[in-house]
Amino acid sequence: MPPKAKFTKNEIVEAAMQIVREQGLEAVTSRELGKRLGSSACPIFTVFSNMEEVKSEIIIEAKEIYKGYVMEGLKQDVAFRGVGFAYIQFSIKEPKLFHLLFMSEQSEPTDIGHTLMLIDANYEEILNSVKEPYGLQEEDAKRLYQHLWVYTHGIASMCATKVAVFTNEEIVSMMTDIFTSLLKEIK
Numbered sequence: 001m002p003p004k005a006k007f008t009k010n011e012i013v014e015a016a017m018q019i020v021r022e023q024g025l026e027a028v029t030s031r032e033l034g035k036r037l038g039s040s041a042c043p044i045f046t047v048f049s050n051m052e053e054v055k056s057e058i059i060i061e062a063k064e065i066y067k068g069y070v071m072e073g074l075k076q077d078v079a080f081r082g083v084g085f086a087y088i089q090f091s092i093k094e095p096k097l098f099h100l101l102f103m104s105e106q107s108e109p110t111d112i113g114h115t116l117m118l119i120d121a122n123y124e125e126i127l128n129s130v131k132e133p134y135g136l137q138e139e140d141a142k143r144l145y146q147h148l149w150v151y152t153h154g155i156a157s158m159c160a161t162k163v164a165v166f167t168n169e170e171i172v173s174m175m176t177d178i179f180t181s182l183l184k185e186i187k
Contacts, residue, residue, distance in 0.1 A: 006043035013057045020058055024096050025104075028055065062097045063121065066090055070122045079129035083122075084152040084175050085168075091156035098160045102153065112146050140186045144179075151178050 007015075015036040019028050030041035030051055037043070048054050069086040076082025091098040117123045131141035155171065158164040166174070 005046045006039065007037055007047065009047050009057070012037070012044055012047055012054065013061055016054055016058050017061055020062070020100065021094065021096050025055065025058065025100050028058065059100065062094075062100055065094065065097060066101060067121060070126070074122070074125060074129060080126070080133075080148075081172070081175055081179065083126050083129065084148060085171060087152055088156045088159060088166075088171055091160040095160040095162075098156065103157065103160070112150070113142060116146065116149060134183060134187075136186070144182055144186055147182050148175075148179060151175075 012033065016028050016033055019032055019036055028051070030044055033044055033054070034041035044054065048057075069090040070083055073079065073082035073084070073086030076085070091102075127138075127141050127145055130136060130144055131138065134141075136144065152175065155164075155166065155174065159166065
């Protein structure tokens with residue numbers, strides 16, 4: 001009979017998330033996680049087979065946290081701008097999680113359209129948030145989304161890495177300016 005788990009899966013993942021938020025994913029080792037739990041590393045492996053399983057759960061949890069930001073953005077009066085603003089806020093408030101999800105090297109390069117579908121579980125909702133209110137065809141909406149994501153990702157990356165600091169007003173103004181310019185070009 002296997003030993004009784006000293007910690008739940010949730011407790012282990014929560015401790016791992018604390019480490020990621022402070023030091024990044026690379027700092028999550030069995031030793032560091034055991035230390036964070038006030039234990040040796042052994043109890044971790046009564047719940048998880050290996051550290052790759054723990055890291056997979058960390059990514060799932062990070063995506064859920066990000067999804068919360070996106071859902072809040074979609075509730076804004078201008079939903080498409082709200083999502084972009086939420087993306088930037090996520091990078092500011094959760095820089096290590098942002099780095100994990102959006103700045104980690106990928107195994108294979110891919111085109112931007114495919115990337116957006118892969119990284120964002122809310123891709124269709126976000127696309128509709130620009131397509132419907134502005135009367136855009138599918139391809140035009142995708143083009144606008146891709147351009148704005150690249151721009152927004154640049155702002156978010158600068159914020160996450162502390163290269164630049166922007167006020168909320170500056171962020172909204174920059175996003176509005178680029179959106180308006182692109183929309184005129186597309187229509």
